[in-house]
Amino acid sequence: MNKKSSIRSAVATTATLLLATSGVAIGSAPAQAAYDCQYTMCLWHDTNYWGYKVSYSGSVSYVGAAMNDQASSVDSRSSRVSTLYADANWSGTWLQLAPGEDVGYLTNYGVPNNWPYTYSDIISSLSM
Incomplete structure (x- = not known):
């Protein structure tokens, strides 16, 4: 894995962890229709x-x-x-x-x- 891929992967993982621990659902649906x-x-x-x-x-x-x-x-x-x-x-x-x-x-x-x-x-x- 090259350096750029490692950095992107680390940023994506960090963002996912931050969203998950903040109580925000990733990909949550809009209000009900x-x-x-x-x-x-x-x-x-x-x-x-x-x-x-x-x-x-x-x-x-x-x-x-x-x-x-x-x-x-x-x-x-x-x-x-x-x-x-x-x-x-x-x-x-x-x-x-x-x-x-x-x-x-x-x-x-x-x-x-x-x-x-x-x-x-x-x-x-x-x-x-």
Whole structure:
């Protein structure tokens, strides 16, 4: 092995070790996309199915502290109508999604009868 190859190899090894010990995953994938929802309902923190994602396989009276009042996009894989509620325990204003419906940006969803003007970042419970 010549001197240049040795130096390149040492630099690559050092960089790999630094990344591995820092907790950074080498070659990590970007945030989840809508098609990655394998559950009955998925909520994303950001619009267009990006950022932190939480998945649910059935109705929940509270979506959890990490997603409460945080969801900006949603994908329903339910074969029935799903309802998103602004408050815990299936209460408060609500928005219904048709079977299999997904919404990339809740703020632009429209003006449903029972949904507040802010639309996004208010989901606390859901039923399917």
